[in-house]
Amino acid sequence: MKVIVFGAHSSVGEFVVSKLRINEHASCAVVGKENQIELLEKRGATEVVVYETSILQRLFKGFDAAIFLTGISPKAQTGKTVMVDHESVIETVREAERQGVKRFVMMSAITANEAAGDESREIGAKEMPDEFLRQSNLTYTVVQPGSLNDKPGDGKISAAVTLDSATLEISRENLAEVLVATLDAESTFNKTFEVADGETPVSEALASL
Amino acid sequence: MGLTDYLVVGLFVFIAIIILVPVLLFIYLYIKDDRQKQHSILRNFPVIGKVRYFTEHIGPEMRQYLFNADNEGKPFSRKEYQDVVKAGKYKERLIGFGSLRDFDAEGFYIRNTLFPKLTDEMKVDNAEKIKTRVYKIDGESLFTRKEHNEEKLIDPFYLRDEDAVVLGEKTCRQPFRVKGQVGQSAMSYGALGERAIQALSKGLGLAGGTWMNTGEGGLSDHHLAGNPDIIMQIGPDLFGVRKPSGEFSWEEFKRKSELPQIKAFEIKLAQGAKTRGGHVEGAKVTEEIAKIRLVEVGKTINSPNRFYEFGDVPSMFDFIEQLRTVGGKPVGIKIVVGDLDALENMVSYMKESGKGPDFITVDGGEGGTGATYQELADSVGLPIQSALPIVDEMLKHYEVRDRVKLIASGKLITPDKIAIALAMGADLVNIARGLMISVGCIMAQVCHTNTCPAGVATTDKKLQDGLVVDEKYYRVCNYIVSLREGLYNLAAAAGIDSPTQFERKHIVHKDELGRISPVEEILHAARRTQMQKEG
Numbered sequence: 001m002k003v004i005v006f007g008a009h010s011s012v013g014e015f016v017v018s019k020l021r022i023n024e025h026a027s028c029a030v031v032g033k034e035n036q037i038e039l040l041e042k043r044g045a046t047e048v049v050v051y052e053t054s055i056l057q058r059l060f061k062g063f064d065a066a067i068f069l070t071g072i073s074p075k076a077q078t079g080k081t082v083m084v085d086h087e088s089v090i091e092t093v094r095e096a097e098r099q100g101v102k103r104f105v106m107m108s109a110i111t112a113n114e115a116a117g118d119e120s121r122e123i124g125a126k127e128m129p130d131e132f133l134r135q136s137n138l139t140y141t142v143v144q145p146g147s148l149n150d151k152p153g154d155g156k157i158s159a160a161v162t163l164d165s166a167t168l169e170i171s172r173e174n175l176a177e178v179l180v181a182t183l184d185a186e187s188t189f190n191k192t193f194e195v196a197d198g199e200t201p202v203s204e205a206l207a208s209l
Numbered sequence: 210m211g212l213t214d215y216l217v218v219g220l221f222v223f224i225a226i227i228i229l230v231p232v233l234l235f236i237y238l239y240i241k242d243d244r245q246k247q248h249s250i251l252r253n254f255p256v257i258g259k260v261r262y263f264t265e266h267i268g269p270e271m272r273q274y275l276f277n278a279d280n281e282g283k284p285f286s287r288k289e290y291q292d293v294v295k296a297g298k299y300k301e302r303l304i305g306f307g308s309l310r311d312f313d314a315e316g317f318y319i320r321n322t323l324f325p326k327l328t329d330e331m332k333v334d335n336a337e338k339i340k341t342r343v344y345k346i347d348g349e350s351l352f353t354r355k356e357h358n359e360e361k362l363i364d365p366f367y368l369r370d371e372d373a374v375v376l377g378e379k380t381c382r383q384p385f386r387v388k389g390q391v392g393q394s395a396m397s398y399g400a401l402g403e404r405a406i407q408a409l410s411k412g413l414g415l416a417g418g419t420w421m422n423t424g425e426g427g428l429s430d431h432h433l434a435g436n437p438d439i440i441m442q443i444g445p446d447l448f449g450v451r452k453p454s455g456e457f458s459w460e461e462f463k464r465k466s467e468l469p470q471i472k473a474f475e476i477k478l479a480q481g482a483k484t485r486g487g488h489v490e491g492a493k494v495t496e497e498i499a500k501i502r503l504v505e506v507g508k509t510i511n512s513p514n515r516f517y518e519f520g521d522v523p524s525m526f527d528f529i530e531q532l533r534t535v536g537g538k539p540v541g542i543k544i545v546v547g548d549l550d551a552l553e554n555m556v557s558y559m560k561e562s563g564k565g566p567d568f569i570t571v572d573g574g575e576g577g578t579g580a581t582y583q584e585l586a587d588s589v590g591l592p593i594q595s596a597l598p599i600v601d602e603m604l605k606h607y608e609v610r611d612r613v614k615l616i617a618s619g620k621l622i623t624p625d626k627i628a629i630a631l632a633m634g635a636d637l638v639n640i641a642r643g644l645m646i647s648v649g650c651i652m653a654q655v656c657h658t659n660t661c662p663a664g665v666a667t668t669d670k671k672l673q674d675g676l677v678v679d680e681k682y683y684r685v686c687n688y689i690v691s692l693r694e695g696l697y698n699l700a701a702a703a704g705i706d707s708p709t710q711f712e713r714k715h716i717v718h719k720d721e722l723g724r725i726s727p728v729e730e731i732l733h734a735a736r737r738t739q740m741q742k743e744g
Contacts, residue, residue: 009329014336032329033329033330035329035330035331035332036329038334038336038369039334039335039336042334042336042337043336150361150362150363151359151360151361151362152340152360152361152362171362172362173362
């Protein structure tokens with residue numbers, strides 16, 4: 001599969017690129033700065049592109065799937081403003097659809113849903129891109145991870161539509177493995193689910209959704 | 210007699226013992242003190258005079274624990290010590306409520322810019338993460354601290370490939386490329402125990418982008434335990450590369466240079482620490498030591514304080530050439546800067562002959578880890594902050610600076626001190642005591658006695674029991690990585706994108722009156738004293 005990774009220079013993005021390489025997917029890493037190219041090439045990206053708004057209109061051409069890593073932090077607790085440029089995320093989703101990408105995996109956060117009930121929009125619009133994605137014609141998956149940590153990934157997680165614990169954590173490496181595994185896990189198509197570190201191997205946990 | 214009587218008698222006996230024993234002991238000690246001829250205080254004030262010796266004995270510990278302020282204490286203050294321990298244990302360098310540095314005192318400062326570099330503008334190679342363990346505090350109360358250690362993937366903060374420091378780039382068949390600027394200074398197996406050496410080896414191997422200097426005690430299996438890059442030191446005693454008769458053995462040298470872990474050789478001219486020449490008691494020459502150092506078991510070794518192989522600059526350079534030809538790896542020298550004429554003589558010959566070392570390790574007078582004579586430790590050789598700019602400038606003056614790398618050492622245990630050394634002209638920095646602290650050293654200052662309470666600077670099996678290699682080596686790794694990270698922080702503040710770009714202009718010296726002066730002032734002053742000496 002040819003996969004384009006948005007936000008590849010983020011701490012999760014690096015791992016996503018390596019995992020794509022391990023799973024023999026070709027990857028295009030979209031980064032913010034030229035300085036980040038070397039890092040992602042070393043992590044195994046097939047190609048690296050520095051993002052500019054002008055290239056968005058042809059960026060997705062030829063790719064089968066996209067993984068989109070947003071900057072929502074699950075550590076921003078209830079009631080805290082979270083800055084997400086939801087307009088640009090929505091724009092990206094629209095372009096992906098137009099340019100023929102079939103599969104779209106978005107990393108969100110467990111706390112993304114809390115903004116939905118807030119009509120004043122004082123605490124941001126964290127859930128809007130997710131919502132827009134659900135309404136598109138793309139085969140989407142929205143992955144909502146708990147707060148991220150730097151433990152080495154052991155490939156074991158728990159996943160469910162709603163996980164029942166307030167303090168959920170997931171290692172960045174595990175999350176990357178989940179994001180990459182969802183690409184061709186049909187059980188996750190058109191679904192939104194939460195993940196955290198757990199006891200079940202990734203493939204099993206995803207199959208049970 | 211009834212039971213009551215027995216009890217009464219028993220009570221009397223008991224009381225008599227309680228009173229009698231101390232009284233007898235007191236009288237015994239009184240007479241003993243009064244009659245001895247060694248201590249005048251005890252002769253004049255028997256028993257009570259012992260208070261002096263007792264308090265004197267526990268003084269260092271008391272000062273360290275209770276009475277020294279955080280910024281006092283030599284060679285390292287409590288604060289400096291804690292900075293190192295925390296970096297190793299928690300991989301943490303944050304402090305609260307401001308610096309404890311004495312800003313009225315003189316010292317060097319790093320010049321920050323108005324527009325520092327952003328994190329993502331830094332030229333750093335973080336592609337390969339390091340799997341280490343760090344401590345996390347779960348809760349702390351007056352008498353206990355609950356903490357656990359957990360696995361963590363950390364950024365290694367390597368230099369980019371294009372910024373890597375290369376020793377012997379143009380001269381050697383196998384140059385040594387190193388992607389970090391901080392490594393371990395020379396510490397021999399024997400001076401440190403096998404557990405400390407193993408912990409260092411494994412920690413440095415895990416951290417990567419660093420090196421381990423064997424010290425002149427030769428290469429042991431303990432050095433190879435963690436597969437780090439190794440700089441093998443050769444002292445005048447030629448341990449590890451000698452024939453039984455004591456001459457240099459080219460076969461042994463060739464054998465050592467073929468080991469892939471050995472990346473470079475360092476000839477130790479800096480015998481400031483051991484002007485007396487090496488001396489190892491026969492009893493200490495165990496089978497293992499004999500095998501490593503290539504000496505005879507059980508036989509006392511007396512070695513010279515200067516090489517027999519050469520006695521002046523041209524013959525030394527010829528020896529270096531030969532080592533390089535046979536070994537194919539970089540060869541450097543380690544010096545302590547004292548006499549500038551002798552140094553200038555060597556540097557000018559470097560230019561004249563086109564020969565010379567691939568790197569020069571400049572050991573500051575304040576360096577020298579463990580056991581040495583007081584007069585040598587305190588007053589021989591210039592401190593690193595004077596020596597380094599002088600050597601750097603001299604090499605530049607004779608246009609040979611590009612042929613040789615400078616490694617600096619001398620109490621450079623925190624990122625800011627390392628950055629200052631880099632700005633003064635160092636390419637790389639050696640650390641000894643900082644790394645000893647990270648494997649458990651508590652600064653008991655008994656390195657020369659083989660009774661190190663932390664099991665670091667001792668070969669005593671029982672004391673070494675305290676040092677758990679598999680716990681300590683993570684701290685070594687964390688400390689080194691933390692230093693590299695700190696260097697990148699400082700580089701960003703100075704407006705450069707890699708710590709390899711530190712230059713003289715990035716630091717400034719402030720004196721007690723608040724006047725600031727550039728590093729060049731040191732050079733002017735050095736030139737002036739040299740001229741006075743000549744004139």
